[in-house]
Amino acid sequence: MVDDLAIVDSGNTTLTPNIDMLAQEGLRLTRHIAAAPLCTPSRAGVYIISAASGGLPKEEVTFAKVAKRQGYETVLSFVTIQASLGKWHRGLNCERNDDYCHHPSAHGFHHFYGITLTKLRDCQPGRSSIFTNVQAHTPFKYIFSTLPYKTLGVGVATVTFLHARGVVTAWRKLVLRVVAIYGTFVANFPDFSCFLMRNREVDEQPYVSENLTQRMTDEVNSAPFLLFFSFIQVHTAMFASPAFQGTSQHDIYGNAIQEVDWSGNPPTGKGGIQVPVLLRWTGMLPAGKDIDEPTSNVDIFPAVVKLAGGTALGDRVIDGHDLIPLLQGKVERSKQEFLFHYCNAYLNVVRWQPPNSKSTFPM
Structure with missing residues (x-):
């Protein structure tokens, strides 16, 4: 999976021969949508029943749990910062x-190799910091944008002003100590937060992003039954390994896409609500076919459960439907009659495809 790679981002000027091969040898879902417009719940909608944000409750059912019960080895492979x-x-x-x-x-998941945090520009040398990326809309925005957090700058300025007017008394040593402690935290933030884990052990801290995609690709050469590979690119601070730097006319964004293409023929990429999905299963799915029925990321979960030989979840009501009959041409219509689009907690639109109709109506 490639987080936040829009369907139009690669265009026809970015080299993606492996993804092109998937499209030729597999089938394409042309009306597929994400489970949510945000990265984490949308991605989670692929491998769990619900797509809520936050940590996963212990009672949550993932397709890895189902496959594990059936005796399969599962690997969670995420390549992202x-x-x-x-x-x-x-x-x-x-x-x-x-x-x-x-x-x-x-x-x-039997095995995990990846990173547990997200969007930390501090983990990329020379790519700015989450502390200095301040969206200040004031006459002093150029001053505040160089400070760790706009709040700190405003606080220091306020205390200085009140001290000068005699409203409060600020002890210089105390102020300097607070600033020093805060500065030490900011300076060492990458050491605290930029760590790469192998299973439950910290494998590298702070980690080096150079050749990280290649290292993660090598990590999964054992080809487990179930592999979920969520790329670092293009969701987080942009980077590309030396072998891909300068290879695209679209600068580092294009370089990152081409590295993703090289790494592992990613089966699904998403970029908002309407998302491109390619599926290849040689001998089981038709090659070069387009399916124009409405489908969703939440349909992948029941499909994997069915393929693993898992049973119905009993007490769980899920939104997804098994995709396999549709993919193999055994049925011509998707079971998804209603598809709901949320922005955070708010319902934005509902798509309805009535039974025995090819029309789709927004509601």
């Missing part, structure tokens, strides 16, 4: 710093 061989971003601990209640290993 965030978390799961790649990007997890679903939490790590609950009550203690070593209970790993939200870790992938607690949700059915």
Whole structure:
């Protein structure tokens, strides 16, 4: 999976031969939508029943848990400067710093190699910092944009002004100590937060993004039954390994896309609500076919459960429908009659395809 790669981003001037091969040898879902317009709940909608944000509850059912019960080995591979061989971003601990209640290993994955946080520009040398990327809309925005947090700059300015007017008394040593402590935290933030994990152990801290995609690709050469590979690119601070730097006319964004293409023929890419999905299963799915029926990321979960030999979830009501009959041509219509689009907690639109009709109506 490629987070936040829009369907039009690559265009026809970015070289993606492996993705092109998937399109030729597999089939394309042309009316597929994401589970949500945000990265984490949309990605989670692929491998769990619900797509809520935040850490995963222990009772949540993932397709990795189902496959594990059936005796299969599962690997969570997330390649991102965030978390799961790649990007997890679903939490790590609950009550203690070593209970790993939200870790992938607690949700059915035998192996994890990746990062648990997200969008940390501090992990990319020379790519700015989350502390200095201030969106200040004041006459002093150029001053505040160089400070760690706009709030700190405003606070120092306010205390200085009130001290000069005699309203408050500020002890210089105390102010300097607070600023020094805060500055030390900011300077060492990458060491605290930029860590790469292998299962439950920190493998590298701070990690180096150079050749990280290649390292994660090598990590999954064992080809487990179930591999979920969520790339670092293009969701987080942009980077490209040396072999791909300068290879695209679209600068670092194009370089990152071409590295994703090289790494592993990613099966699905998403960029908002309307998302491109390519599926290849040689001998089982037709090649070069387009399916124009409405489908969703939430349909992948029941399809994987069915392929793993899992049973119905009993007490769970899920939104997804098994895709396999539609993909194999055994049925011509998707079971998705209604598809709901949310922005955070707000319902934005509903798409309705009535039974026995090819028309889709926004509601």
